[in-house]
Amino acid sequence: MSAPLTMDLPQVPLLAAALAAADRGWHVHPLRPGAKTPALHGEERCPRTGECAGGHRKWEQRATTDPTRIERCWTHAPYNVGIATGPAGLLVVDLDMPKDKDEKGAPDGANCFLALCERAGQPWPTTYTVRSARGGQHLYFAAPDGVRLHNTAGKLGALIDTRAWGGYVVAAGSTTATGDYHVVADAPVADLPAWLLAALTPPPRARGPVTLPSPGRAGAYAQAALRNETDSVRHAPEGTRNRTLVRAxxxxxRLVASGDLPHAVVEEALNGAGEAAGLTERECRPAVTSALNWSISHNGGTAA
Incomplete structure (x- = not known):
């Protein structure tokens, strides 16, 4: 029989931190001891057993609030604690500090964020706040219902990132070689301010229905191929969406290279299907452009 945990073991305070986060309804997952990277296996090393028996499950899918699973994990090793912001219903604003290579005297993320608040005519928001290992700040907000926000990097300003679906933050109580993460404002988590939501969700681009070429230009085969490939992308399960988009x-x-389908129609249809599947515009457009150009150049056409 294994020995019971004692308060001398390093994982005890980390287990407490994981349970405290889960008690708030925040889905947690283990990070490597003393680090900020997920401790779970990647897709290339997935055993396809246990939770992954039906296909690889990433850290965001495996993050949990189940205390039994958390205790079983954190009694194994002193893992740092990651909070999967999307499943947790959070949007976290990450205010970073300048790196050593940045200009001396450059403003940090907090100063840039304060300027944003002043420009919007709003006070600095009062909400649950964690100080990061390098001296930055994580401002926690409740993500609005009906809006699926994703990570951003520098969208709001220099040294200001956000974490939502597809991202995670290191929870208070975690420790790295640079320092620890601790709560500096134990306030209730505020709703995401309307001005911040507006800054993160610009008006969507007008996207009309895709107009298929006439049968005289493309033929029934080309039109069917366009419909089938975009449907395949639109319904691709998570974990296969990028791969399916590139393959499509x-x-x-090949049909663009042969002149059976116009480049612009194919590009617009694939980008629309990718976004409908849950990919962001920044994920779709470079992948579609690169894959289309590769295929066109390898099939005797001229890439755009």
Missing amino acids: ARALG
């Missing part, structure tokens, strides 16, 4: 672009690129 390469397949349709």
Whole structure:
């Protein structure tokens, strides 16, 4: 029989931190001891057993609030604690400090964020706040219902990132070689301010229905291929969406090269299907452009 935990073991305070986060309804997952990277296996090393029996499950999918699972994990090793912001219903604003290579005297993320608040005519928001290992700040907000926000890097300003779906933050109580993460404002988590939501969700681009070429230009086969490939992308399960998008672009690129489908129609249709599947515009457009150009150039056409 294994020995009971004692308060001398390093994982005890980290287990307490994980349970405290889960008690708030925040889904947690283990990070490597003393580090900020997930401790769970990646897709290339997935055993396809246990939780992954039906296919690889990433850290965001495996993050949990189940105290039994948390205790079983954190009694194994002194893992740092990650909070999967999307499942937790959070949008966290990450205010970073300048790196050593940055200009001396450059403003930090907090000063840039304060300027944003002043520009919006709003006070600095009062909400649950964690100080990061390098002296930055994590401002926690409740994500609004009906809006699926994703990570951003520098969208709001220099040294200001956000974490939502697809991202995580290191929870208070975690420790790295640079320092520890601790609560500096134990206030209730505030709703995401309307001005911040507006800054993170610009008006969507007008996207009309995709107009298929006439049968005289493309033929029934080309039109069916366009419909089938975009449907495949639109319904691709998580974990396969990027791969499916690239494969579809390469397949349709052959029809662009042959002149059976217009480049602009294929590009717009694939980007729309990718975004409908849950990918961001920044994920879709470079992948589609690169894959289409590769396929066109390898099939005797001229890439755009």
